[in-house]
Structures are given as C-alpha cells and as structure tokens.
Amino acid sequence: MKINVNGTAHQIEVEEDMPLLWVLRDELRLTGTKFGCGGGFCGACTIHLDGQPMRACLTPVSLAKGKQITTIEGLSENGDHPLQQAWIEHNVPQCGYCQSGQLMSAAALLAHNASPSDGEIDQAMTGNLCRCGTYPRIRSAIKTAAVKSATFENAAAREGEN
Template sequence: MITLKINNQTHEFDGDPQMPLLWYLRDELAMKGTKYGCGMALCGACTVHVDGNATRSCRLPMAAVKDKTVTTIEGLDKNHEHPLQIAWAENDVPQCGYCQSGQIMQAASLLASTPTPDDKEIDQAMSGNICRCGTYPRIKKAIKQVAGGDKA
C-alpha cells in the first residue's frame, strides 16, 4: 500500500508500484490538468510538485511517491487564482494551452526557490519545458510580473 497526499488529500494506492504517477492522477483520480506529452520526462507537460519540487510525473513510479506530498495544477490554488495563473491570463500566455499546466508548475517551483529570478535564472529553470506554440516571451513576462519585475 502506497500512501501519499495529493492536493492536501490523503490517498492510498494498492496497484502496481511501477505505475507512473501521471497515470494515477489522470486515470484513477480523474485529474486531467497534468498532461501527457512525450512520456520520457523531456517536455515538461506532466510537471507536478513532489514535496515542493517540480517533478516530471510521466516517468515517476508510484513507489517513489510513497509518503510524499504531491501538488498538481488543480491544487496550486483552490480558486484557480494563483498569481501565476492570473499573470498567464493577463499576458495571453496560452495559445493551444496544452503545455501550460506544466509551465505554470515549473514557474511556481522556480518562484518558490528564487522569488526574484533574473532572465538567466528564468531561462535556465524553464528550459526543459517545451511549448510548441513558442509562447516563451509571454511565459517569461508573466513570471517576471509575478516576481515584481515587469507589469502586464
């Protein structure tokens, strides 16, 4: 039995310990905000927080999250009014929107560890999250807005 906390709720998983966390979130808990992208932990669409750290959930086995705390995009803010979510909307960041939950989760992790990142720190932290629509300038602007360095 694997016990973990997801978005402040305790869950017990009694399945294959090698099942990726992403499939548990999407298929068993019906949390569809975290996306499947590449399946190889390379694109960032599946990014969640595990014990506060941005983590790719598509390759993370359930065994690795035993007794851990997981936050998904659904749990970032119960009213969907996290400062990053607001800045994303104000800066028209999403185009197709597919990668955006992973982008926001990566940015939230960055801002938790580095509240006022410079351009280099933003580029470095966000470099593993791919946006096929190329909204990188708007993503950076939204992050800087939340960090207090730029306004919409």
C-alpha cells in the same frame, strides 16, 4: 498504498512502478497534468513532489509515498495564484496543452527564487517545451507574478504589524 495529492490522502491499489502520471489521471481523475512525450523531455506532466518539480511520466508512484504531491489543480483552489493571474494578464496560452507543466515549473522557481533574472527563468523553464512558442510571454508572466507575489507578501507583512 497511500499517497497525498493536493493536501488530500488517497488510498490506491496500483502497481508500485506505475507512473505517477497515470495514477493522477486515471485513478484520481486529476486530468490537469498532461501526457506529452512519455520520456520526461517536454515537461507537460510537471508536478511538485515535496515542492520540487518532477516529471510525472517518469516518476513511479512508489517514489511519492510519504511525500506531498502538488498538481496544477492544487496550485490554487480558485485560480488566483499570482502565476495564474499573470498568465491571463499576458495572454500566455495559445493551444494551452503545455501550460499546466509550464505553471508548475514556474511555481517551483518562484518558491525558491522570488526575483529571478531572465537567465534564471530560462534555466528553470528549459525542460518545458511549448510548440506554440509563447516563451517571451511566459518569461514576462513569471516576472509579473514575482512582482505580484512580493507586493502581496509586503502588504500581508504590513497588515501583520498593525
């Protein structure tokens, strides 16, 4: 079976009902996506499937055929995504275990809503649990990333006009 992960096609030999999480971690050695609960409750395994946040622990690899899979490794090659920068600026992680899932959910939110309200952030992030309780910092970082993204896009648009 062929799947596309972070813009790269991979030929894999696995059972079609194998959870995508184990394909990513064990077959492709992309270990940024974490195993948390195995039941889709904690969000540590959040990836994007055609831009939509999905729980990789519950998603059979067969559902990924013909779709674009994005993992935390594919969010930004250099760690310069506005969310990654805001995460550092706001000192979001403590233990860090849930953070790849948090970032992927936040990235999906900002891709669809460039300026989310507190309520919209809370709603989008509700499926991602953080045992360290960094939720206020996560919300602040998402707001900062939204502003940084808008500033970057406006600067790029102005540059294109010249």
